Each structure stands twice: as C-alpha cells, then as structure tokens.
Amino acid sequence: MKINDQEVAFEIEGKRYHCAMDITMDYIGGKWKTVVLWYLRNDKKRFGELRQLIPQITERMLSIQLKQLEEDGLVRREVFATKPPLKVDYSLTDFGRTLLPVLEAVAKWGRELGHSKGELVEIKSGLNKG
Amino acid sequence: MKINDQEVAFEIEGKRYHCAMDITMDYIGGKWKTVVLWYLRNDKKRFGELRQLIPQITERMLSIQLKQLEEDGLVRREVFATKPPLKVDYSLTDFGRTLLPVLEAVAKWGRELGHSKGELVEIKSGLNKG
DNA sequence: CAGAATCCGACAAGATACTG
DNA sequence: CAGTATCTTGTCGGATTCTG
Numbered sequence: 002m003k004i005n006d007q008e009v010a011f012e013i014e015g016k017r018y019h020c021a022m023d024i025t026m027d028y029i030g031g032k033w034k035t036v037v038l039w040y041l042r043n044d045k046k047r048f049g050e051l052r053q054l055i056p057q058i059t060e061r062m063l064s065i066q067l068k069q070l071e072e073d074g075l076v077r078r079e080v081f082a083t084k085p086p087l088k089v090d091y092s093l094t095d096f097g098r099t100l101l102p103v104l105e106a107v108a109k110w111g112r113e114l115g116h117s118k119g120e121l122v123e124i125k126s127g128l129n130k131g
Numbered sequence: 132m133k134i135n136d137q138e139v140a141f142e143i144e145g146k147r148y149h150c151a152m153d154i155t156m157d158y159i160g161g162k163w164k165t166v167v168l169w170y171l172r173n174d175k176k177r178f179g180e181l182r183q184l185i186p187q188i189t190e191r192m193l194s195i196q197l198k199q200l201e202e203d204g205l206v207r208r209e210v211f212a213t214k215p216p217l218k219v220d221y222s223l224t225d226f227g228r229t230l231l232p233v234l235e236a237v238a239k240w241g242r243e244l245g246h247s248k249g250e251l252v253e254i255k256s257g258l259n260k261g
Numbered sequence: 262c263a264g265a266a267t268c269c270g271a272c273a274a275g276a277t278a279c280t281g
Numbered sequence: 282c283a284g285t286a287t288c289t290t291g292t293c294g295g296a297t298t299c300t301g
Binding site: 008009010011012013014017018019020021022023024025026030031032035036039055056057099100102103104105106107108109110111112113114115118119120121122123124 | 138139140141142143144147148149150151152153154155156160161162165166169185186187229230232233234235236237238239240241242243244245248249250251252253254
C-alpha cells in the first residue's frame with residue numbers, strides 16, 4: 002500500500018478506502034446489515050416481515066439500515082400505494098446479489114461456531130414488546 | 132428464530148447472539164479486525180510491521196484490535212524479551228485460520244468493486260505523522 | 262520496540278412516542 | 282402498514298502523552 006512517500010487509496014463515489022476489506026466492510030459493516038441482507042437473499046420481504054424475522058431490531062434501526070442499503074444500491078424498495086395501508090417490498094438488486102458469496106461465508110462460519118461452541122438458550126417473552 | 136412466544140438464541144462464552152451473522156460479525160466486525168487478520172494470513176508479523184502495512188491505523192487502535200483478537204482466540208501473541216527492545220510476534224491461531232475463507236470472500240468482493248467502480252488516488256504524505 | 266493511559270468527539274444504536 | 286421524531290446511552294475510533 003505504501004510506495005515511498007506516497008500512499009495509494011481507492012475512491013468510490015467520494016469515499017476513500019485504503020484496502021479491499023475496507024470497502025466491503027463499509028457496505029456490510031455494522032450490527033444489522035448482514036442480517037437484513039441475509040433475510041432478503043431468497044425473496045422479497047415487507048417491512049413488517051423483516052421486523053418479525055429480526056425481533057431484536059427496532060423499527061428505527063431497520064428503517065435506517067434499509068435506507069442505507071438502498072442508497073448503496075444493494076437493496077431495491079418498491080412501494081404499492083393501495084390505500085392508507087401502504088405496501089412496501091424490499092429485495093436484493095443484482096448488485097446486492099453479488100454479495101451472496103460473502104454473506105454465505107459469514108453465515109457459515111457463525112453457524113459452525115454456534116454448533117461447536119454455542120449453547121442454545123430460550124428466551125421467554127410474553128410479547129415482542131417486553 | 133421465533134417459536135410462538137419464545138425466541139431462541141445462542142450463547143458463546145457468556146455472549147448472546149440471535150443468528151449466525153451476528154456471531155461472525157462480533158468476531159470480525161469493526162473497522163480494523165478484518166484488515167489486521169488479512170495481513171496475518173500468510174506469516175507472523177511484528178507490531179511495527181503491521182503499523183507500516185496499515186498506515187492509517189493508530190498505535191492505540193492496533194493495540195486494542197490485537198488484544199481483542201487474542202482474547203477471541205483468533206490471534207496468538209509471542210513475546211521474545213531480548214533486551215529493552217521487545218520483540219513481539221503476532222500470528223493466526225488454528226481457530227483464526229478457520230476465518231480465512233470468510234476473509235477471502237470479503238477481500239475478493241471489495242477488490243472487484245474497487246476495480247469496477249473505484250478510482251485510484253495517490254496521497255502524498257511527507258511523513259506518516261501529518 | 263511495543264505498547265499503555267487519558268481525554269474527547271462522532272456516530273451507532275436503543276427506548277419511546279407519534280404519524281400519513 | 283410502514284415508517285418518523287426525539288431523546289438518551291454506548292461504543293468506536295482519533296489525538297496526544299507517557300513508559301518498561
């Protein structure tokens with residue numbers, strides 16, 4: 002990366018990265034993005050479906066993550082304004098699909114660690130909202 | 132993940148995770164861990180070597196990352212107390228090596244995006260310390 | 262050489278309440 | 282149904298200084 006007095010970097014849409022890991026982690030880093038992308042890997046999902054699939058996420062965080070994923074071109078948002086009850090679908094774009102091998106590797110590693118070292122725990126919760 | 136009123140989670144060494152992505156990202160998440168692991172993928176490196184390989188990182192952050200990676204069992208720290216000038220080697224453990232497929236996937240995706248969308252930029256810097 | 266200690270700002274993320 | 286708005290807390294990471 003360093004050539005004498007000069008360093009080399011990549012710029013993608015105004016953002017500067019210093020190596021390949023950097024780039025990828027900027028797209029999928031953080032606590033939620035991989036999880037959201039994972040649940041979109043097969044088919045489109047609605048906002049409420051994602052909420053139920055990821056009980057720990059708040060509406061606020063889900064909203065923010067989806068918006069960022071959309072801005073990054075990984076996720077497509079489709080609105081069907083039927084009546085007052087809105088219908089919004091989220092799905093992976095083709096660009097988002099290029100991430101699938103990465104997501105699969107990440108999921109596989111976690112899954113295997115969970116099986117070898119993890120203990121299964123059950124959490125009772127009367128309703129989702131404690 | 133949700134079964135009626137109950138949620139299921141994994142516990143690994145006291146930490147609770149709700150899905151596989153969650154587990155992996157806890158180990159390699161953040162701005163630096165993937166980069167550090169990446170530079171250790173082939174051979175052991177000394178603290179100063181890593182600093183030079185990752186010019187953007189501060190000593191503080193490198194120190195913190197290495198300590199966490201060691202606590203997580205991904206990296207091994209070897210000290211050779213020769214004289215006042217310490218010599219410390221960092222290398223991947225066998226457990227750390229299990230991450231290599233993940234790291235390779237992450238690196239590959241970033242590399243390809245860099246090639247297709249990125250612009251190469253050169254950054255002049257008289258010394259590393261601006 | 263290889264860190265540790267301290268301080269601090271920025272942002273990530275949680276809790277709660279409200280809306281078109 | 283699919284979000285916003287507001288407030289608060291927590292953590293990440295940068296800058297600087299010091300040490301065995």
